[in-house]
Amino acid sequence: xxxxxxxxxxxxxxxxxxxxxxxxxxxxxxxxxxxxxxxxxxxxxxxxxxxxxxxxxxxxxxxxxxxxxxxxxxxxxxxxxxxxxxxxxxxxxxxxxxxxxxxxxxxxxxxxxxxxxxxxxxxxxxxxxxxxxxxxxxxxxxxxxxxxxxxxxxxxxxxxxxxxxxxxxxxxxxxxxxxxxxxxxxxxxxxxxxxxxxxxxxxxxxxxxxxxxxxxxxxxxxxxxxxxxxxxxxxxxxxxxxxxxxxxxxxxxxxxxxxxxxxxxxxxxxxxxxxxxxxxxxxxxxxxxxxxxxxxxxxxxxxxxxxxxxxxxxxxxxxxxxxxxxxxxxxxxxxxxxxxxxxxxxxxxxxxxxxxxxxxxxxxxxxxxxxxxxxxxxxxxxxxxxxxxxxxxxxxxxxxxxxxxxxxxxxxxxxxxxxxxxxxxxxxxxxxxxxx
Amino acid sequence: xxxxxxxxxxxxxxxxxxxxxxxxxxxxxxxxxxxxxxxxxxxxxxxxxxxxxxxxxxxxxxxxxxxxxxxxxxxxxxxxxxxxxxxxxxxxxxxxxxxxxxxxxxxxxxxxxxxxxxxxxxxxxxxxxxxxxxxxxxxxxxxxxxxxxxxxxxxxxxxxxxxxxxxxxxxxxxxxxxxxxxxxxxxxxxxxxxxxxxxxxxxxxxxxxxxxxxxxxxxxxxxxxxxxxxxxxxxxx
Numbered sequence: 001x002x003x004x005x006x007x008x009x010x011x012x013x014x015x016x017x018x019x020x021x022x023x024x025x026x027x028x029x030x031x032x033x034x035x036x037x038x039x040x041x042x043x044x045x046x047x048x049x050x051x052x053x054x055x056x057x058x059x060x061x062x063x064x065x066x067x068x069x070x071x072x073x074x075x076x077x078x079x080x081x082x083x084x085x086x087x088x089x090x091x092x093x094x095x096x097x098x099x100x101x102x103x104x105x106x107x108x109x110x111x112x113x114x115x116x117x118x119x120x121x122x123x124x125x126x127x128x129x130x131x132x133x134x135x136x137x138x139x140x141x142x143x144x145x146x147x148x149x150x151x152x153x154x155x156x157x158x159x160x161x162x163x164x165x166x167x168x169x170x171x172x173x174x175x176x177x178x179x180x181x182x183x184x185x186x187x188x189x190x191x192x193x194x195x196x197x198x199x200x201x202x203x204x205x206x207x208x209x210x211x212x213x214x215x216x217x218x219x220x221x222x223x224x225x226x227x228x229x230x231x232x233x234x235x236x237x238x239x240x241x242x243x244x245x246x247x248x249x250x251x252x253x254x255x256x257x258x259x260x261x262x263x264x265x266x267x268x269x270x271x272x273x274x275x276x277x278x279x280x281x282x283x284x285x286x287x288x289x290x291x292x293x294x295x296x297x298x299x300x301x302x303x304x305x306x307x308x309x310x311x312x313x314x315x316x317x318x319x320x321x322x323x324x325x326x327x328x329x330x331x332x333x334x335x336x337x338x339x340x341x342x343x344x345x346x347x348x349x350x351x352x353x354x355x356x357x358x359x360x361x362x363x364x365x366x367x368x369x370x371x372x373x374x375x376x377x378x379x380x381x382x383x384x385x386x387x388x389x390x391x392x393x394x395x396x397x398x399x400x401x402x403x404x405x406x407x408x409x410x411x412x413x414x415x416x417x418x419x420x421x422x423x424x425x426x427x428x429x430x431x432x433x434x435x436x
Numbered sequence: 437x438x439x440x441x442x443x444x445x446x447x448x449x450x451x452x453x454x455x456x457x458x459x460x461x462x463x464x465x466x467x468x469x470x471x472x473x474x475x476x477x478x479x480x481x482x483x484x485x486x487x488x489x490x491x492x493x494x495x496x497x498x499x500x501x502x503x504x505x506x507x508x509x510x511x512x513x514x515x516x517x518x519x520x521x522x523x524x525x526x527x528x529x530x531x532x533x534x535x536x537x538x539x540x541x542x543x544x545x546x547x548x549x550x551x552x553x554x555x556x557x558x559x560x561x562x563x564x565x566x567x568x569x570x571x572x573x574x575x576x577x578x579x580x581x582x583x584x585x586x587x588x589x590x591x592x593x594x595x596x597x598x599x600x601x602x603x604x605x606x607x608x609x610x611x612x613x614x615x616x617x618x619x620x621x622x623x624x625x626x627x628x629x630x631x632x633x634x635x636x637x638x639x640x641x642x643x644x645x646x647x648x649x650x651x652x653x654x655x656x657x658x659x660x661x662x663x664x665x666x667x668x669x670x671x672x673x
Binding site: 018023025029045066141287338 | 504546573578637
């Protein structure tokens with residue numbers, strides 16, 4: 001009975017600290033401290049620092065600041081103009097026309113950036129004004145952008161997948177590879193939505209674009225070459241096993257710096273701004289990871305994860321039902337928290353659960369990213385909605401409404417992942433042998 | 437060892453938790469007199485946070501350089517011993533040095549639902565959150581220092597293959613020793629390479645966590661005195 005009482009206090013403190021706006025990393029530390037004091041006689045402070053120091057100085061984590069930095073550099077270059085100019089000639093022939101630049105632009109930028117807000121801003125600052133000028137309906141511009149930007153978290157590199165990999169101690173390279181195919185399928189789903197709009201609402205189509213010669217199309221496409229090379233070097237080097245995730249990130253930073261200096265958009269100011277921006281973001285994530293490391297230590301002592309995993313075992317839930325329940329759980333959690341925090345907060349409990357249910361952890365990482373992405377575009381807390389609000393000055397409710405079809409498509413993606421798990425697991429299993 | 441041993445006749449927890457709280461309450465009561473007194477301190481502290489943010493950025497560049505060096509070494513079949521450990525130490529330094537700077541620029545995230553209800557909750561929930569966060573960060577800093585000191589006393593060495601020249605250790609130790617001990621300290625230097633003692637990479641942890649605790653107490657006092665903390669709008673990932 002006292003055990004139950006202690007568990008109750010522990011959970012109460014958890015909700016109290018997180019709910020009352022204490023910074024997530026520090027709140028997790030506070031909760032973990034309470035857990036240690038309640039459930040074990042071990043000295044909490046010393047155990048805390050030992051755990052945190054081991055995690056904070058680990059080699060795996062070094063991929064994080066470098067990928068953040070790479071994204072920061074590209075964010076400050078003229079890449080968004082280049083993406084639009086290079087992609088537009090290819091998209092104008094498709095049914096739905098230039099709206100597809102939103103999807104293709106996000107997919108390409110996602111392959112060099114690990115954040116969905118950066119993807120959204122980079123692609124949106126060019127595509128929103130252009131598409132408005134061409135007369136595409138506002139709800140299609142905003143909706144497709146809100147949805148497609150979430151690819152930033154799915155297609156490698158992905159900060160969420162790094163955080164997930166560090167939290168459960170799995171290979172980041174494998175997780176990255178697992179994200180490639182589902183990311184492309186999701187992009188395909190978004191494009192299908194644009195096709196459907198094109199045929200179902202013919203009266204909303206803008207005037208057809210003037211014809212463009214093949215030669216002109218090719219010359220415009222040259223703008224895509226640098227970014228395609230960067231994508232190939234970063235993802236390719238991991239796939240073929242030439243480099244670890246961290247090394248690929250280092251190559252990415254150097255490549256991004258080269259690309260920026262070729263464009264002549266690399267000034268001392270942008271360099272310093274990218275460096276300091278990356279420092280802030282990685283410090284933020286590091287603090288959360290430290291809190292999470294201490295919390296998962298404390299969780300082990302509370303016995304909660306074991307009890308829950310055991311409970312799930314006795315219920316004999318099929319993995320499909322478990323996944324359905326978890327989907328709902330993360331969507332609700334996503335109403336109050338950002339994606340990173342919900343991953344680190346829950347993994348200590350969810351990891352034993354999925355392992356005992358026999359669910360592949362790599363697959364689960366991709367599933368988690370899709371669900372978290374969905375939560376990013378649903379109110380009241382959805383970072384992509386906030387970013388879009390800042391860019392377009394529309395009401396959150398309007399933006400959320402335009403994104404509803406995307407939410408449906410992302411939930412469809414969860415179903416697809418459940419039906420064809422190979423989509424996520426095939427690539428990492430067939431990685432080149434020398435890949436680490 | 438008692439974690440909260442007495443210092444100047446009062447237990448350590450009084451100095452770490454109660455004294456800053458009294459200061460904050462005092463600043464809130466004597467708001468008008470505190471503001472002109474504290475403004476120059478705030479300006480200096482802001483500069484300190486930014487300086488350590490810049491230092492963190494330097495360590496981030498060091499990660500990049502170490503990893504590039506590691507790749508070059510591998511291609512040219514040269515051994516770069518302990519490169520992964522060094523990159524890890526640089527990673528820790530990057531994170532810890534940047535905490536206060538990130539806080540002061542609103543980079544750390546939190547659940548802001550209660551905060552955003554109205555002006556009343558914005559102020560009082562923020563005071564509560566800053567207070568709790570200050571306590572946790574101070575606790576964090578206290579044990580970071582304890583662990584760091586213990587690593588030095590027990591002469592803990594790295595478990596990897598990384599080595600540093602002993603004059604580097606002496607140079608860093610110089611800063612923490614009275615001038616009377618400098619002769620003895622440098623007398624022992626032979627220029628040999630030794631396995632990295634853990635206290636050296638742990639120094640950024642002690643410094644960074646102390647700075648984070650100071651930044652939180654500092655912002656709490658700013659909030660009660662001026663009605664708003666210096667923490668800028670929350671950024672997004």
